[in-house]
Amino acid sequence: MARKFSADIIFPVSSPPIKNGVVVTDGEGKILEIASPPNPLSKEEGELEYYQGIIVPGFVNAHCHLELSHLKGAIPEKAGLDEFIMGIESLRAASEDEIISASEKADAEMYSAGIVAVGDISNKNYSFRTKTKSKIFYHTFIELLGFHPSRAEYAFEKGIQLAEELKNKNVSLTMHAPYSASIPLLKRIRKYAEENNSVLTMHNQENADENLLFLNKTGKILKRLEALGIDASFFEPTGKSSLLSVLPHLPGKGKIQLVHNIHTTRDEIDVAMNYNPNLYWCFCPNANLYIENRLPDIKMFYDKKLKITLGTDSLASNHQLSILEEIKTVQKNFPEIKFEEILKWATLNGADLLGITGQFGSIEKGKQPGLINISGVGENHFQVTSHAKAIRLI
Ligand SMILES: [Zn+2]
Structure with a gap:
């Protein structure tokens, strides 16, 4: 089943960061879609999984x-x-x-x-x-x-x-x-x-x-x-x-x-x-x-x-x-x-x-790069603090 991941900022790495972006994957973690808000993802199944901080590729x-x-x-x-x-x-x-x-x-x-x-x-x-x-x-x-x-x-x-x-x-x-x-x-x-x-x-x-x-x-x-x-x-x-x-x-x-x-x-x-x-x-x-x-x-x-x-x-x-x-x-x-x-x-x-x-290496359609949530990224989300933590999402 498809999963939808979102965070304060998504860093695809191969393209610019997306504030409140959404990444859709299949059950194995293959990227199906990347969307910027407001996003037309209503036809996708699955609840939105929202994380504080940022999402980066593995x-x-x-x-x-x-x-x-x-x-x-x-x-x-x-x-x-x-x-x-x-x-x-x-x-x-x-x-x-x-x-x-x-x-x-x-x-x-x-x-x-x-x-x-x-x-x-x-x-x-x-x-x-x-x-x-x-x-x-x-x-x-x-x-x-x-x-x-x-x-x-x-x-x-x-x-x-x-x-x-x-x-x-x-x-x-x-x-x-x-x-x-x-x-x-x-x-x-x-x-x-x-x-x-x-x-x-x-x-x-x-x-x-x-x-x-x-x-x-x-x-x-x-x-x-x-x-x-x-x-x-x-x-x-x-x-x-x-x-x-x-x-x-x-x-x-x-x-x-x-x-x-x-x-x-x-x-x-x-x-x-x-x-x-x-x-x-x-x-x-x-x-x-x-x-x-x-x-x-x-x-x-x-x-x-x-x-x-x-x-x-x-x-x-x-x-x-x-x-x-x-x-x-x-x-x-x-x-x-x-x-x-x-x-x-x-x-x-x-x-x-x-x-x-x-x-x-990057969050791109068709890849299966792993998705990582980093929390503890500081006010502007463009730096990690000393207590930042990485959690594997998929
Ligand atoms: Zn060595």
């Missing part, structure tokens, strides 16, 4: 690691990326049951917090079952790690095996970060992405040490590689930042999402966009505050009119997996950025990255 979490959900609260805050990674390494030895049950819980939390689609990183197969049977759409980024060139073929083959095990076409093989991918591995990933027309994602410049490794072969990342027993003697610094060092080995066409971008400069953005205009810039502000206690200059990316997405990163570095909480943090720290724009990052841009705009 959120797209563009960067998550579901398989790290069991590490919630396990790693101290604000200790820096290096300490964080060491912490993760020492805590990975959890039982498979523990990892699976934490993934299930996190998936259910994301669903009720209004997330309809996730770009999710996997290093192992632990989260596959949860993702396959979830009500959320998942695109899985299988992350390949291999700093030493001799490891490239092994890492790639392992990735192919994992992708086959997932039995799902929404999957990519991708690099983790510039400092964990040798040139042969990057070339292998590039070839595969170009052949399969697949989207890539890469952690980028989360911390200053990434640049130090490539600039002059110094910094904590080098020390960590050595501490892990990885031979770094072959590695020649490029004298350039990490991003500019790996850029020539990434596909020049096709979608690539760069995640974090805390230490990315204006000039580097220009060079990167010139090389590949299909770059997406993902921010996970709450994770950045958790790990490094600093934020990227999101306003700079906004001013450059780049395609921005939002992610939660994992529960190892966040108190919750909630895109609304990420929106709040962006708004609190960058009040000059328009709410409608941040909302687009949280919905349509993420859907665009994952190639799912046919169904998700």
